[in-house]
Amino acid sequence: MTIKERYDGCLDYWRSQMPSPTTELHYDNPFQLLMAVMLSAQCTDKRINQISPALFEAFPTPQVMAQSSVEEIFPYIKSVSYPNSKAQHLYDMACMLVDKFHGQVPATMQELTQLPGVGRKTANVMLGTVFNQPAIPVDTHVFRVSNRIGLATGKTPLEVETGLKKHLSPADQIKAHHWILLHGRYVCKASKPDCLNCGVSRFCKTFNQKK
Structure with a gap:
């Protein structure tokens, strides 16, 4: 063959x-998908979909998350794998979105992988699923x-x-x-x-x- x-x-x-x-992760906008994909590392999509509604409601924008703290984020994600490091990554990611990208999720591999906690796999998910890029x-x-x-x-x-x-x-x-x-x-x-x-x-x- x-x-x-x-x-x-x-x-x-x-x-x-x-x-x-399409992805089995639930989301309504690029920021929500970015958070969900970051959290899904070594964790099931089912678990992420269970905890994400409350997380998305508490932190609807990068600006809101950047004005919070790791300690405030942690309770919303404590049931996922590696919650301490993921809470830190979410907070740092939101801060960089606000400080460097005007609160918008960027649409290039180079820019996405600058975000804390975002590797090549996560960046590719965003490029393909949100931005319709190969x-x-x-x-x-x-x-x-x-x-x-x-x-x-x-x-x-x-x-x-x-x-x-x-x-x-x-x-x-x-x-x-x-x-x-x-x-x-x-x-x-x-x-x-x-x-x-x-x-x-x-x-x-x-x-x-x-x-």
Whole structure:
């Protein structure tokens, strides 16, 4: 099987199942999504969606959050992973948005990754989901599934991101991120991949090696 056949098969299947995929995080504006994505690191989207309404209500804008404190932010996020460091990152991020970006979430990789707590993956989520730019965020699901299926192999998220970009059109990149992520979350799980009920198993390098 060629790499093109593998991509065409996977993308055709995922597109038929979910024509317009998007994040499972709840948000109404770029600032809310930025907070949610920062909090979602090593934490489930379900948990973030449970705590985010109160957080968003208490801190509706970067200006409000920047005028608060880490101690005020902490109670709203204490049930997520690493709440102390994330509370600090949220506060510092809001301060930089106000001081450097006029209270607006920036729309470039260079500017986004200047924000405290924002790495390449988070920046790519913002670029693709909010600003409709070609972007492939590589989280643990995308990293694992891309390597398993054989869409892109690599030892680092950047290597996998680079490999995926070689074979995905700009229009498909953020969609493919969501498709691969959701496939990893619900089907191709880390410890027990559900290969028997996988719609793309015939295109999967690992599955076919086991035969």
